[in-house]
Amino acid sequence: xxxxxxxxxxxxxxxxxxxxxxxxxxxxxDLEIILVxxxxxxxxxxxxxxxxxxxxxHHAPDVIGMGEAxxxxxxxxxxxxxVQAMKLVKTGKxxxxxxxxxxxALMTAGLFILGRMTGIERPALxxxxxxxxxxxxxxxxxxxxxxxxxxxxxxxxxxxxxxxxEVYGIENPRVGLLNVGEEPRKGTPLIRExxxxxxxxxxxFVGNIESRELMQGRADIVVSxxxxxxxxxxxxxxxxxxxxxxxxxLLMKNFKTRMAxxxxxxxxxxxxxxxxxxxxxxxxxxxxxxxxxxxxxASQEKAFYSAIQVAYNYCQKNTQTRLRERVREEExxx
Numbered sequence: 001x002x003x004x005x006x007x008x009x010x011x012x013x014x015x016x017x018x019x020x021x022x023x024x025x026x027x028x029x030d031l032e033i034i035l036v037x038x039x040x041x042x043x044x045x046x047x048x049x050x051x052x053x054x055x056x057x058h059h060a061p062d063v064i065g066m067g068e069a070x071x072x073x074x075x076x077x078x079x080x081x082x083v084q085a086m087k088l089v090k091t092g093k094x095x096x097x098x099x100x101x102x103x104x105a106l107m108t109a110g111l112f113i114l115g116r117m118t119g120i121e122r123p124a125l126x127x128x129x130x131x132x133x134x135x136x137x138x139x140x141x142x143x144x145x146x147x148x149x150x151x152x153x154x155x156x157x158x159x160x161x162x163x164x165x166e167v168y169g170i171e172n173p174r175v176g177l178l179n180v181g182e183e184p185r186k187g188t189p190l191i192r193e194x195x196x197x198x199x200x201x202x203x204x205f206v207g208n209i210e211s212r213e214l215m216q217g218r219a220d221i222v223v224s225x226x227x228x229x230x231x232x233x234x235x236x237x238x239x240x241x242x243x244x245x246x247x248x249x250l251l252m253k254n255f256k257t258r259m260a261x262x263x264x265x266x267x268x269x270x271x272x273x274x275x276x277x278x279x280x281x282x283x284x285x286x287x288x289x290x291x292x293x294x295x296x297x298a299s300q301e302k303a304f305y306s307a308i309q310v311a312y313n314y315c316q317k318n319t320q321t322r323l324r325e326r327v328r329e330e331e332x333x334x
Contacts, residue, residue, distance in 0.1 A: 007037035009101025020304025070104035123287030133217035160221035176209035176219030282307030
């Protein structure tokens with residue numbers, strides 16, 4: 001199996017994606033990775049690896065910057081690492097794309113080059129969040145579609161539920177709807193109509209979820225418009241980062257607190273691991289016709305390794321084909 005990695009995307013490129021790819025090659029025997037980007041910057045990072053024969057470089061001289069306008073950047077930079085990685089999947093030379101680059105450009109390139117899955121009106125950008133109880137939470141959409149229709153939010157629930165079932169082995173995953181209150185009649189007209197549709201959808205719909213309940217493990221998937229979902233995601237990420245930082249400063253304050261930190265070391269390491277987005281790797285852009293994973297822009301090599309591993313498992317199970325079938329069944333049912 002071959003997976004294309006955008007080696008120039010993200011704040012720590014090319015070292016982070018390349019080193020993550022090297023880790024994945026060490027762990028997964030039948031995996032090959034195509035590193036897409038500047039050959040002269042990538043080659044020195046892999047030439048000393050004993051397994052670099054399963055790493056291939058696809059030269060792409062251009063890079064789409066984080067601050068560039070997505071549509072213009074994709075159109076003006078056909079030789080960028082992100083666009084070239086998408087084309088490798090389009091032509092069947094790779095099974096999936098992984099990138100930490102410009103999120104808007106990644107979705108735009110996915111739509112332009114790979115297209116939408118039949119039956120899906122608008123793809124969604126998902127994110128994996130840590131929770132206090134359970135495996136985690138898949139939140140979608142977190143920025144791809146700021147003004148969705150109720151039918152699109154229901155589709156997000158269908159795709160998210162099937163993804164969690166296939167990738168994480170969750171039987172009958174619980175689907176919630178992000179809202180300002182738990183009552184069915186709360187929220188905007190969009191949210192109220194979506195609530196009614198989700199109740200009739202056949203999904204394991206558990207009702208409205210307030211943002212303060214996101215990390216309590218009440219649902220496995222929470223659907224949202226892209227505007228609200230993006231705010232919830234960034235608030236959660238920022239809060240986790242800042243709390244862990246303050247906690248560390250408190251425990252290093254004096255000898256007594258350092259002794260307490262030593263005694264609590266195992267529990268603190270477990271908490272840090274659960275709150276670290278790099279443990280979760282990437283999140284899929286659900287609704288595209290092929291497999292694309294987005295990795296956090298500030299990711300180090302651990303996140304790329306985790307994303308490659310998840311993408312490999314997804315491809316091994318042929319999940320995308322079954323997801324297409326599930327979407328067609330739901331479309332016929334409605």
